[in-house]
Amino acid sequence: MIIHHKTQIYTVKSGDTLSGIAEKYGTTYQQLAQMNGISNPDLIYSGQELKINGTADPAVKMYTVKSGDTLSGIAARYNTAYQKLAQINGIGNPDLIHPGQVIKIG
Template sequence: MPLYLVQLQEYAAAREPRLFTYQIRPGDTLYSIALEFGTDIETLAGLNNIGNPHLIFAGETIEVLTLVGSVHRVAEGETVEKIAELYGVEAEAILEANRLSGDRLLPRGERIIVPGGRLSRSGTVVFSWPLQGRLTSGYGWRNGKFHYGIDIGAPHGTPFYAAADGRVSKAQYWGSYGLMVELDHGYGWSSRYGHASKLAVTPGQRVSSGQVIGYIGVTGNTTGPHLHFEILKDGQKINPQSQLP
């Protein structure tokens, strides 16, 4: 588990879990809100059905849970044990977070805090920039051809990073991309990184956001050292900047 998640969970454990409404202030980001209240971006995005965590606006209200986890709405006949099994957590953690006794009947519609609970169906993928550098070419038409990604200039050999957690689906020389990496992030999301001089990952490997996956080069169809970066949703290339902070 990444160190920052361990720190967030320890911070949250020191306080009683709370669920409350928060009004977004100018300058807030989902990350800054998460850090302030001892949770993480995935928890906030899932709780508020935020598809793009980078698009929040001052004046809007969101719900905040002061720990890493989920909030579950009880269905007919559900017990704490069933909810714990669904989320892959211990029933005792749910009982403690909600001040419940083990024999209490859970009313349908009641909202229950699930510490550490995740449901894979949330579909939230949070992307970050794979490289700090100058944007040399954007997404769109360029010299009569459509450019299905963005180019980020950097010196030869500069490391670039996974833009989100995922699994390596390609790590090879692939046509005009040159030496490239493709990551599968789940929920229909993937990303591609082209023109590398050297790769730091292999197919099937799991990687974390911010992990070095390769180094800038000039392989493939390129006129100078840069990273060609693409984001795909359900196999369709979209503007990467629509998903970046």
């Protein structure tokens, strides 16, 4: 299966975070940082233009793991199985997720 991605430009607004932008566009902050040559993902500025190669499918949701989250808890929240989340995100050990990690839901 080939998934086509739509590349677009996003202008950073005050209060934006790279992880928040990534979640909105169905990608990860790591991919955004790499694509835009950002060495420190915590340092973006208002007015900065970012290339975004997010998913073209708006049905794909992204979730940023928070402290205390478990994969099974996230799965229950989105009415899916933790095994499915582990599989689509390439997570070998479902007990090893960390805050800030962005996972696909769906």
